[in-house]
Amino acid sequence: xxxxxxxxxxxxxxxxxxxxxxxxxxxxxxxxxxxxxxxxxxxxxxxxxxxxxxxxxxxxxxxxxxxxxxxxxxxxxxxxxxxxxxxxxxxxxxxxxxxxxxxxxxxxxxxxxxxxxxxxxxxxxxxxxxxxxxxxxxxxxxxxxxxxxxxxxxxxxxxxxxxxxxxxxxxxxxxxxxxxxxxxxxxxxxxxxxxxxxxxxxxxxxxxxxxxxxx
Amino acid sequence: xxxxxxxxxxxxxxxxxxxxxxxxxxxxxxxxxxxxxxxxxxxxxxxxxxxxxxxxxxxxxxxxxxxxxxxxxxxxxxxxxxxxxxxxxxxxxxxxxxxxxxxxxxxxxxxxxxxxxxxxxxxxxxxxxxxxxxxxxxxxxxxxxxxxxxxxxxxxxxxxxxxxxxxxxxxxxxxxxxxxxxxxxxxxxxxxxxxxxxxxxxxxxxxxxxxxxxxxxxxxxxxxxxxxxxxxxxxxxxxxxxxxxxxxxxxxxxxxxxxxxxxxxxxxxxxxxxxxxxxxxxxxxxxxxxxxxxxxxxxxxxxxxxxxxxxxxxxxxxxxxxxxxxxxxxxxxxxxxxxxxxxxxxxxxxxxxxxxxxxxxxxxxxxxxxxxxxxxxxxxxxxxxxxxxxxxxxxxxxxxxxxxxxxxxxxxxxxxxxxxxxxxxxxxxxxxxxxxxxxxxxxxxxxxxxxxxxxxxxxx
Numbered sequence: 001x002x003x004x005x006x007x008x009x010x011x012x013x014x015x016x017x018x019x020x021x022x023x024x025x026x027x028x029x030x031x032x033x034x035x036x037x038x039x040x041x042x043x044x045x046x047x048x049x050x051x052x053x054x055x056x057x058x059x060x061x062x063x064x065x066x067x068x069x070x071x072x073x074x075x076x077x078x079x080x081x082x083x084x085x086x087x088x089x090x091x092x093x094x095x096x097x098x099x100x101x102x103x104x105x106x107x108x109x110x111x112x113x114x115x116x117x118x119x120x121x122x123x124x125x126x127x128x129x130x131x132x133x134x135x136x137x138x139x140x141x142x143x144x145x146x147x148x149x150x151x152x153x154x155x156x157x158x159x160x161x162x163x164x165x166x167x168x169x170x171x172x173x174x175x176x177x178x179x180x181x182x183x184x185x186x187x188x189x190x191x192x193x194x195x196x197x198x199x200x201x202x203x204x205x206x207x208x209x210x211x212x213x214x215x
Numbered sequence: 216x217x218x219x220x221x222x223x224x225x226x227x228x229x230x231x232x233x234x235x236x237x238x239x240x241x242x243x244x245x246x247x248x249x250x251x252x253x254x255x256x257x258x259x260x261x262x263x264x265x266x267x268x269x270x271x272x273x274x275x276x277x278x279x280x281x282x283x284x285x286x287x288x289x290x291x292x293x294x295x296x297x298x299x300x301x302x303x304x305x306x307x308x309x310x311x312x313x314x315x316x317x318x319x320x321x322x323x324x325x326x327x328x329x330x331x332x333x334x335x336x337x338x339x340x341x342x343x344x345x346x347x348x349x350x351x352x353x354x355x356x357x358x359x360x361x362x363x364x365x366x367x368x369x370x371x372x373x374x375x376x377x378x379x380x381x382x383x384x385x386x387x388x389x390x391x392x393x394x395x396x397x398x399x400x401x402x403x404x405x406x407x408x409x410x411x412x413x414x415x416x417x418x419x420x421x422x423x424x425x426x427x428x429x430x431x432x433x434x435x436x437x438x439x440x441x442x443x444x445x446x447x448x449x450x451x452x453x454x455x456x457x458x459x460x461x462x463x464x465x466x467x468x469x470x471x472x473x474x475x476x477x478x479x480x481x482x483x484x485x486x487x488x489x490x491x492x493x494x495x496x497x498x499x500x501x502x503x504x505x506x507x508x509x510x511x512x513x514x515x516x517x518x519x520x521x522x523x524x525x526x527x528x529x530x531x532x533x534x535x536x537x538x539x540x541x542x543x544x545x546x547x548x549x550x551x552x553x554x555x556x557x558x559x560x561x562x563x564x565x566x567x568x569x570x571x572x573x574x575x576x577x578x579x580x581x582x583x584x585x586x587x588x589x590x591x592x593x594x595x596x597x598x599x600x601x602x603x604x605x606x607x608x609x610x611x612x613x614x615x616x617x618x619x620x621x622x623x624x625x626x627x628x629x630x631x632x633x634x635x636x637x638x639x640x641x642x643x644x645x646x647x648x649x650x651x652x653x654x655x656x657x658x659x660x661x662x663x664x665x666x667x668x669x670x671x672x673x674x675x
Contacts, residue, residue, distance in 0.1 A: 061483040062515075063243040070239070103383035103421070105455075108448055108480045108515065155345060156374060156383035156421050184518060202516050 003042075006034060010043025015050050017067035019074050026075045036082040037091075044075055048119040055116075056204050062112055069115045092123045094146040094214035097139045099127030100183070101160030106153040109183060113149065113203040120207050122147075133164045140177055146214050149206070151183040158185050162194040178213045182206060216305045217297075219464055222502055223457060225295040226288035237287045237294065238481055242450055245284040249276040250486050257485040257527055262622060263569045263615040264531050267538065270329070274535040277493035278302050286498060289447075290454040297501065305501040311541040313469055313506035315367055315439055320410030322366055324507060326541035327574045329534040330610040336571060338603065339545055340596035341369035342581035343418025347588045349373065349398060351638050356402030358593035358647055360411050364600055364675050367441070369415035370399040371591050383421045392417060392425035393434045400435040414441030414471060414507075414545075423458045430466070438468035444503050445473035446495055449481045452502055460503050471509040471545075472499020478525050479515035485524035488512050492532035496542055508536075510575075511547040517629055519549045519583040521562040523622060529566075530573040534611075537574025546570050548580030551628065553635020554590040555654045558625045560598065560661040564670065565621040567602045568614040577603030582635055589637040594649060598658055598672075602665075605672045620668045 006029050013021035022044075029039045051068045054060040096117055100110050107129050117124045125143055127135055140148050150161045161181045168174040180198040181191050191199030198213060200206035232241070249255075253272040264270060281302055285294040314323045324337035341359050346352040352373045359368050374380045374391050381387035395417055403411050416436050420426045430436045444459045446452060463470050474495035476482045482491040492512050499505040512529050514522055520529060529546055536542050548566045552558030563580050571577060579599035582590055606614060636654055643650045662672055 058479060058484070061478075061487075062480045063239075063247075063483055066239060066243075105447055105453065108477055112480070112515070154383060154421055155372070156381065156388060159380065159382050 003034065003038070006032065007042045007046070010039060011047035011050070014044055014047025014068055014071060017064055017071055019071040022071040022075050023078065026078055030078070030082055036079045036086065039079060044072060045121070048072060052116065052119065052204065062108070065112070065115050069119050072119055093121040093211065095123045095125070095143055096147040096149055096210065097125045097127065097136060097143065097145045098149040098151070099131035099136060100129040100151045100153075101157050101164075102130055102132055103160060104152050104154055104157040105129050106151070106183070109153070109203070110151040113151070113182070113206055116203050116207050117210065120211070122210070133160065133167055136164050137167060137171065137173070141173070145177060147210055148177050148179045149210070150179065150181050152181070152186060153184040155185045158190060161186070161196070165194055165196060180206065180209060180213070216308045216501070217301055219460070219504060223461070225297070226291050226293060226452065226457065229285060229293040229296045231292055232294055233292065234287065234289060241284045241294065243481060245280055246482065246487050246490065249279040249283070250490060252276070252279065255486045255490060257524060259524075261615070262523055262526050262530075262565065262618040263572060263611045264527060264534065265611045265615065270531065270534045270538055273489050273493055273531055274539040276490045277497055277535065278306070280490060280494045281497055284450065286450050286452045286502065288452050288454070295452060295502070302497060302501065306497060306540045309500040309540050309542045310506050311543070313543050315412035315414060315441060315469060317410035317437065317439055320408055320412070321439065324366070324543045324576060326537065326543040327576065328537045328541075329574045330572065331574070332608055332610060334607065336603065336607050337366050337543070337545070337576035338364050338600045339367045339369065339414060339577065340365050340579040340600055341371070341415070342547075342579075342591055343369060343372045343415055344581055344586060344591040345588050346371045346373050346591070351589050352398055353402045353405070354642075354647060355591050355593060355638055356399050357405045359596060360403045360406035360408050362593070362597045362600070364597070364604065365411070367412045367414045368403070370395065370413055370417065372418040373398065388421065389425050389428045392420040392429045393431075396429045396435045412440045414469070416440050416442040423455055423462070426459060427462055438466050441469045441471045441507065443471045443473045443509055444505070445475070446498065448475055448477050449491060456503070464504050469506045470503055471507050472496070472503040472505030473509040473511065474499065475511045475513050477513055477515040478522070478528070485528045488525065489528040489531040489535075492528060493535045496532065496536045496540070496544065500542055505542075507543040507545065509547060510544055511549070513549060517551065517584065519551045519629065521548065521550050521566055521625070522629060523626065526566055526569045530569040533570055533575040534573040544575050545578040546575045547578060549583035550580045551582075551584050551632035552625065553582050553585035553587070553633055554592045554595055555636040555641060555657060556633040557657050557661050558628050558633045559595070559635060560658065561621050561624045563599045564602050564661070564665055565618045565625070567599065567606045568609070568618045568621070568670065571603050571606040572609050572611045572614045577607070585632045585635050587635070587637060589639060590635055592636060592638055592641050594641070594658070598662070601672050601675050604675065605670065617668055617670045621665070
């Protein structure tokens, strides 16, 4: 079987959101001697690109996106050790710390973004909802993050985004990270007002934004 | 129906599960399963469903979803489980009416059935849009309350104290919540209708303490108003909500069980939103002891409710509950166009035709993507209430072809909606009369266009 056929099988298993099929295709590709990076770059990521496009065009929704992401994560649990065993280094596009600000219990938009970041090749550390501002900063320092992504749905919680940026300035670490904000109550004007590095009205655009910021 | 303490206990005794597992192993697969089991399908064209067999299958799917997936309590990490018999008993005992207001403004909202053309639905106007100034807040409330076709109002939000916005859960938020209610009551009193109810109690309050504080008699929210208690999407029943349930049931207040199923989120597409929205109405009565439901499905990316699949799903959920439960419902329309724009009015007309003919009461919408401070413009809401009352004279079958004619007038604009106007741009500051001719012309043009399409909306 040629490499192109294997690539197609890997891609299709992700598009089908079939975790078992993904693992079967990955194990077979490795057994056939394919480089684990090739498995990712020419098989799994093209499949995830299709999933992203289908999500954007509303052909699929969050459950299918999550299923594809879970299948991809299972594959990576096999591929990462294989890359290390072959003497390779982990090649992430960047590291992101993400969460919803203190006082805000909304999670769905943030969860969608987290999945799209993960499936786009970023390492993501999700702090969840109702996150204390210093948890953002401590985690970013701990994992040497490139990006801090802060979500807020409510008008009354927006101020928590500004607090994170102000605290970074106070600590003298503002320049270490790119800070992006989003969520139902946010606007580009708000992002500019608080000195954020970027804002996005949709999860898909946020991935484009972050890719630019880390490059 | 199982009693309230037993409902609270269900959050303490159900299976332990993480939130992610609840979604991926219970809610999402069960939702797909009940949609397939009951053959719930949207044809991608219809705006207003007229197939009653499909409507009843949506209701059965919603019952099955709650019985098989349960709700999730994040504080205890447990699934709140209810048997099918408990759910059906709650549906059979759900309130069919809710009475609001005081003295001569005391009136009753009824649960409506689809195609009820002989009644006068409840008319609710307003929304929790941010206002920048106390005078504009008062003028907005006074003007909305002064329209005699209005039965209840949602009041805007005014969060700032001494020029600064109050932070969530802060002591300032409690003061802002109390101030909001005092100003709103004064605005209503100035309209000459002191007993008129506020049924969005209240958008300035994000925490139970603020809501409870605003209920202190000196501040002015009353049990005969409506108090919103919301599910955190999807299927989440948090302790803050249950605290409000405990308090508002203890003072016998009207409770508006509130839900915002997200199109594109865990609920998926049109079918999932229709079933989940219907499920929330059942949960609103069973878990929150709601006296009415505040249904607000939303598009996860566009943050509005006027796409074709969403209007179909919202109308479907109203019809499903109207035919099988009779719980009174209002539906909050989040619209793309800005206040006063033709786009905004066309969206509202299409929405009203679908929802009011399907069993919902009349609720004016407000701008979503194009929202700005002070963009609650009262005459928009009067026009929209007039649309709702006109729609109540039609059946679903009569409304569907008209809705299909209206939809193309705004459907392509939803991703980049027309910007709107503010209160200050429309009214004279002293007389409160409309002085913006562009605003008046847009409304007149739309009224004329709608009449030409077979949907006459008389000025009331």
